[in-house]
Amino acid sequence: MRRTIALTATAYHEAGHAVAAHHEHMRFRSVTIRPGAGNLGHLAYRMPGWFQPDVEADARHRRLVERDARVSFAGPAAEARFKGRHNWRGASDDLDQAVSLLGYVCGSNGELEAYVRLIRMQAQGLMERHWDEVQAVAEALLERECLTAAEVAAVIDRVFDAGAHGRLALGDRL
Ligand SMILES: [Zn+2]
Numbered sequence: 001m002r003r004t005i006a007l008t009a010t011a012y013h014e015a016g017h018a019v020a021a022h023h024e025h026m027r028f029r030s031v032t033i034r035p036g037a038g039n040l041g042h043l044a045y046r047m048p049g050w051f052q053p054d055v056e057a058d059a060r061h062r063r064l065v066e067r068d069a070r071v072s073f074a075g076p077a078a079e080a081r082f083k084g085r086h087n088w089r090g091a092s093d094d095l096d097q098a099v100s101l102l103g104y105v106c107g108s109n110g111e112l113e114a115y116v117r118l119i120r121m122q123a124q125g126l127m128e129r130h131w132d133e134v135q136a137v138a139e140a141l142l143e144r145e146c147l148t149a150a151e152v153a154a155v156i157d158r159v160f161d162a163g164a165h166g167r168l169a170l171g172d173r174l
Contacts, residue, residue, distance in 0.1 A: 003142055007033065009079050014041040015137035016078025017071055018152045019130050020123065021045065024067040031137075032146040039093070041141075043071075053104035062105045066119060072098035073123035078134050081127055133159045 010033050018031040021043060028045035036042050047068070053061050072094045099116055106112040127134060136159045137152055147155070 008138070008142065009082060010040045011138040011141040012082035012134065013075045013079040014043060015134045015141060016127055017043040017075040018137055018147070018149075019078075019133050019156065020071045020074030020126055022149070022152055022156055023126060023130065024071055026067055026071055028149050030146055030148050031141065031152060033141050034145050043075075053101060057105045065101050065105050069098040069102050069119045070123045070126065072101075073120045074127055077120075077124045077127045078138075081124075081131070082138075130156075132163070 014031050014033055018028070020026075021028045026045060028043055031041070031043045033041040047064070051061065051064060053065055075094050098119070099112070102115050102119065103112055106115055133156045136155050137147070140147055140151070140155050144151075
């Protein structure tokens with residue numbers, strides 16, 4: 001695959017979803033930047049069988065809705081951070097999905113708007129805190145096109161280890 005700016009942006013977008021899914025403990029199968037039916041890349045995962053947000057809105061559903069929405073917002077957030085822009089153009093599928101899911105556990109439009117803003121900010125915060133991991137996963141995606149969840153976890157662990165060694169080395173000098 002030729003490494004264009006567009007492809008790199010897709011890699012950051014999908015890496016954002018994958019790093020968020022990893023930290024939100026959402027079990028996913030794989031992540032790819034190979035174009036599929038109607039998408040530029042894809043994070044493959046399935047919700048658990050008990051998940052029926054249109055039927056139930058208990059605490060368990062609310063927690064999973066929030067985690068899933070953060071994972072949805074993380075892709076566009078990572079892409080926007082990579083591009084140095086704050087508009088989230090071209091991410092309407094992710095945003096639509098997150099907003100409609102959050103809508104199940106909200107009682108009014110005002111509540112939904114505030115909830116969307118909160119979850120979106122949390123997704124942005126997650127990407128800021130784990131930006132070196134997003135960069136490493138995006139780089140791995142550009143090299144290999146597709147990563148399993150275990151491979152994503154391995155990339156994240158390597159970044160974490162490198163960070164820990166960096167801090168240790170700094171500590172040693174002091
Ligand atoms: Zn996406």
